[in-house]
Each structure stands twice: as structure tokens, then as C-alpha cells.
Amino acid sequence: DTAVSQTPKxxxxxxxxxxxxxxxxxxGHDTMYWYKQDSKKxxxxxxxxxxxxxxxxxxxPNRFSPKSPDKAHLNLHINSLELGDSAVYFCAxxxxxxxxxxxxxxFGQGTRLTVV
Amino acid sequence: xxxxxxxEKLLSVFKGAPVELKCNYSYSGSxxxxxxxxxxxxxxxxxxRHISRESIKGFTADLNxxxxxxHLKKPFAQEEDSAMYYCAPWGVANFGNEKLTFGTGTRxxxxx
Numbered sequence: 001d002t003a004v005s006q007t008p009k010x011x012x013x014x015x016x017x018x019x020x021x022x023x024x025x026x027x028g029h030d031t032m033y034w035y036k037q038d039s040k041k042x043x044x045x046x047x048x049x050x051x052x053x054x055x056x057x058x059x060x061p062n063r064f065s066p067k068s069p070d071k072a073h074l075n076l077h078i079n080s081l082e083l084g085d086s087a088v089y090f091c092a093x094x095x096x097x098x099x100x101x102x103x104x105x106x107f108g109q110g111t112r113l114t115v116v
Numbered sequence: 117x118x119x120x121x122x123x124e125k126l127l128s129v130f131k132g133a134p135v136e137l138k139c140n141y142s143y144s145g146s147x148x149x150x151x152x153x154x155x156x157x158x159x160x161x162x163x164x165r166h167i168s169r170e171s172i173k174g175f176t177a178d179l180n181x182x183x184x185x186x187h188l189k190k191p192f193a194q195e196e197d198s199a200m201y202y203c204a205p206w207g208v209a210n211f212g213n214e215k216l217t218f219g220t221g222t223r224x225x226x227x228x
Contacts, residue, residue: 041200043218057217103206105216107160
């Protein structure tokens with residue numbers, strides 16, 4: 001069983017469209033994340049949710065809106081897509097990191113978004 | 117502000133030679149340190165964590181708090197080590213929330 005799964009794996013869309021990427025984890029973790037990996041392989045956190053509550057929002061444009069219907073899911077919705085949004089988006093999850101030590105994050109396989 | 121520096125974007129090493137991937141961090145408090153690896157066409161995965169003091173696939177990493185470094189080392193490189201490596205501290209971000217921050221990554225290529 002895949003621990004963290006993202007769909008779709010590839011997404012090609014035109015500028016101005018709205019798209020969603022779904023993420024699900026079956027590890028029972030409380031915290032989920034979205035990371036963006038750009039063309040230079042830089043990995044940067046976008047959001048984190050803990051028990052469906054937004055914890056971290058790292059200066060991401062308002063066009064990006066995460067939604068967590070339950071703690072096993074964290075979906076990423078992107079409005080009015082722009083060329084610069086092209087990247088690989090990774091979902092991840094971990095046990096509650098607060099006060100934890102050596103907490104490991106588990107990553108999905110990534111969603112390669114290409115905006116044309 | 118938290119910062120992670122991996123000075124080498126690209127590193128090529130001959131098979132059998134020693135490998136050292138550098139990582140320096142600037143972080144408030146005492147972060148946990150991790151190395152993550154991404155092999156070609158695979159998901160990002162944990163390689164090792166400093167708290168465990170473990171050796172994984174022949175790799176070790178020593179946390180040097182004085183130099184704020186967490187360099188990844190392996191005495192004899194193997195071809196399957198070719199991958200993208202990220203140094204990642206886990207610590208307190210703004211407003212008391214912990215997060216995993218990634219360095220810029222080092223692409224390691226092992227030359228047969």
C-alpha cells in the first residue's frame with residue numbers, strides 16, 4: 001500500500017485554467033504538507049496542515065488554496081494558472097512534529113504540473 | 117531566519133572514491149537534522165537522521181554544532197548512489213510552528 005499518494009502524476013493545462021491536485025495518506029499522520037520543486041530542483045514548503053487546521057502558509061499567492069476535508073487528505077487547488085506555476089508539487093505527511101524528535105516526513109511521488 | 121546551504125549543486129565522484137556532501141545550516145534553537153535522497157524517477161525519501169546516529173547504505177553524517185554543519189559522507193562511492201541529495205533541518209519556524217526546510221540540493225553523479 002502506498003503511504004502517500006498524489007493524483008494526477010502529470011498535469012498539462014493552459015494558462016488561466018483552474019486545477020486541483022489530490023493527496024491522501026494512510027499512515028494515520030496528523031500533519032500534511034505541500035512542497036514545490038522548481039526547475040532547479042529547489043524544494044520549498046508551501047503549506048502545512050495539522051488535523052485539518054492550516055499551520056504554515058509560506059508566502060504563496062492567493063491563487064493557491066489548500067483544502068483538508070479530513071486529516072488523511074490535503075488537496076491543492078490552483079486558480080488562474082500561470083506559466084511560473086510549472087513545477088513538481090510534492091505532498092508529504094508526518095506525525096505531529098510538535099515536541100517530536102527525529103520525525104520523518106513521507107513524500108508522495110510528486111505531480112508534474114506543466115502550464116502552457 | 118532559517119537557512120540551509122548546500123554549496124555544491126553538482127558533484128561528480130569516481131566509483132570507489134570517498135564522497136562528501138556538504139551542508140551548513142543557520143537555525144534557531146536546536147533543529148533535528150536529516151538527509152533526504154531522490155533517486156531518478158522515485159519519490160523523495162529519508163536517508164538518515166542525526167538523532168539515530170545510523171549508517172544507511174554506507175552513508176553517515178555527523179552533526180557539528182560548533183560549525184553548524186551536517187555533512188554527508190561515504191568512504192567508497194557506488195554507482196547506485198547517483199541521486200539528488202537534500203539536507204533538511206526540522207525545527208521551529210515562524211510563530212512556533214515546526215517545519216522541514218530543504219537545502220538547495222546536490223546532484224551526485226558517480227562515474228563508473
